[in-house]
Amino acid sequence: MLIRVNQLNRKRECELKDFMSTSRMKPIQNSAALLIGPIIFLMALLLPQGWFSVPAKAAIGTILWMASWWITRPVHIAVTALLPIVVNALFDLVPMAQVISQYASEIVVLLLGADLVSITWSETGLDKRLSLKALSLIGPSVKQQIVTWFVVAAGLSAFLPNVMVCAILTPIAISMLTFLGEKDPANSEIGAVILLAIAWGSGVGGCGTPLGGAMNLVAINYIEQLIGQEFMYITWVKQLMPFLVALVIVNTAYLCTIKTSVSHLKGTREFFREEYRRLPPMQRSERISLALFLTPTLLAFIRPAYSALLPALKPAYIFLIFGVFTFVCSDEEGKRLLDWPKAEKCVMWGMLLLFAGGLAAGQLIIETGAAASVADLLVRFDLNGGLLTIAIFVVFTCFLAEVSSNTAAAAISVPIVLSITKQLGLDPLPYIYISIAAFNSAYILPLSVRAIPVGYGMDPKALLKHGMVLAIAT
Numbered sequence: 001m002l003i004r005v006n007q008l009n010r011k012r013e014c015e016l017k018d019f020m021s022t023s024r025m026k027p028i029q030n031s032a033a034l035l036i037g038p039i040i041f042l043m044a045l046l047l048p049q050g051w052f053s054v055p056a057k058a059a060i061g062t063i064l065w066m067a068s069w070w071i072t073r074p075v076h077i078a079v080t081a082l083l084p085i086v087v088n089a090l091f092d093l094v095p096m097a098q099v100i101s102q103y104a105s106e107i108v109v110l111l112l113g114a115d116l117v118s119i120t121w122s123e124t125g126l127d128k129r130l131s132l133k134a135l136s137l138i139g140p141s142v143k144q145q146i147v148t149w150f151v152v153a154a155g156l157s158a159f160l161p162n163v164m165v166c167a168i169l170t171p172i173a174i175s176m177l178t179f180l181g182e183k184d185p186a187n188s189e190i191g192a193v194i195l196l197a198i199a200w201g202s203g204v205g206g207c208g209t210p211l212g213g214a215m216n217l218v219a220i221n222y223i224e225q226l227i228g229q230e231f232m233y234i235t236w237v238k239q240l241m242p243f244l245v246a247l248v249i250v251n252t253a254y255l256c257t258i259k260t261s262v263s264h265l266k267g268t269r270e271f272f273r274e275e276y277r278r279l280p281p282m283q284r285s286e287r288i289s290l291a292l293f294l295t296p297t298l299l300a301f302i303r304p305a306y307s308a309l310l311p312a313l314k315p316a317y318i319f320l321i322f323g324v325f326t327f328v329c330s331d332e333e334g335k336r337l338l339d340w341p342k343a344e345k346c347v348m349w350g351m352l353l354l355f356a357g358g359l360a361a362g363q364l365i366i367e368t369g370a371a372a373s374v375a376d377l378l379v380r381f382d383l384n385g386g387l388l389t390i391a392i393f394v395v396f397t398c399f400l401a402e403v404s405s406n407t408a409a410a411a412i413s414v415p416i417v418l419s420i421t422k423q424l425g426l427d428p429l430p431y432i433y434i435s436i437a438a439f440n441s442a443y444i445l446p447l448s449v450r451a452i453p454v455g456y457g458m459d460p461k462a463l464l465k466h467g468m469v470l471a472i473a474t
Helices: 002-021 027-044 054-072 083-091 096-104 106-124 126-135 142-157 162-179 189-208 214-227 233-257 268-278 284-301 315-325 340-346 349-367 370-379 387-403 406-423 428-439 448-455 460-473
Strands: none
Touching: 027 054, 054 083, 054 349, 054 370, 054 406, 083 096, 083 349, 096 106, 096 349, 106 126, 106 214, 106 284, 106 315, 106 340, 106 349, 126 162, 126 268, 126 284, 142 162, 142 189, 142 233, 162 189, 162 448, 189 214, 189 233, 189 448, 189 460, 214 349, 214 406, 214 428, 233 284, 233 428, 233 460, 284 315, 349 370, 349 406, 370 406, 387 406, 387 428, 406 428, 448 460
């Protein structure tokens, strides 16, 4: 049965990639979506000359063009991520090396290494083993189900990309709901709440550690530029953990207030225990896969202990080294854990380009002076760093995370926050931390990680209805 479930999951994952990356519009709608981006870009060039220079207007237009295509998706998201190169080649806004370098940055290397290691989890079945073991402890109470799914999703997404966590847990939840007779997620009260818990938990958990997603690495990139030295991962945990705890409390409290027609589910714990018992004993390949993940993670967090001795061995290169190890280590049958054809097929190349494109767009915003100009305009609102300032940063960043992706939101919002706080004479770091929590808190639209449960059949109206309330609450 487990083999059959794994095959189904792989099929659904392929369908999910198509769902998230390709347009399902009619030809006329697709043509309109294609045109909207360039039209917005041209309109940005008409912004008042006194407010922005021509390069700054082109940079702002590029961001708006990218946001438009990320929302409507007339082309693959990775194609949209290449627009900074296209625009800069045509308008010569900044030296091209400043743009191109973002597509092979140190943090892109880290993402590639972590992705290679993560692939072995699904290849060896380690992801299913860990998920089923954790979920086998769930009791029959609906509220207990909700809290457990949310906490498991949030905990895993603190160390794994949120899309991966949601893609792992959602089919398991669907299998459980099917086992309980809830075969239609679109019309299942319980199914909707559980899938919301997974989607939201996978999202907010990302701010727990820098490993939670590419958006966090974007923020680290700007923090390191600000402080002029390496930013230690343990510092991130110390500063962001209070935000994560607050988000977890608010999210779970709201989820538990959603009323369902039944309060207890029979057989859920037995379902997970039975599925876990069906697994064979832990294989050598799974142990190696787990070690290949835990070791670089540990080394990244204890970096202060050896940074003076090995100054070049930053987390990016640690993860790449262990990613290379996946091609060297063998399983119990003597086969390599990973070969290049599999890596070529499974690495999230689009995610790498999305991340790099966001960085490149942020570079255009900074280097053309657009960020400074926006900061000048916002400073006129007589901001003093208090609640109004925080509210503006949070609303702006959350809006970007809702309509595009949290990676794009990070790349756009952090440099603007940095510019504004500098002009106000404030310490930028606390406000950057607030922005990090904000771009990890998107709840409403079925984009990014939230597209996954919708792809499995959840009604998008559940996101809109409950996400709006939670967005206001947080």
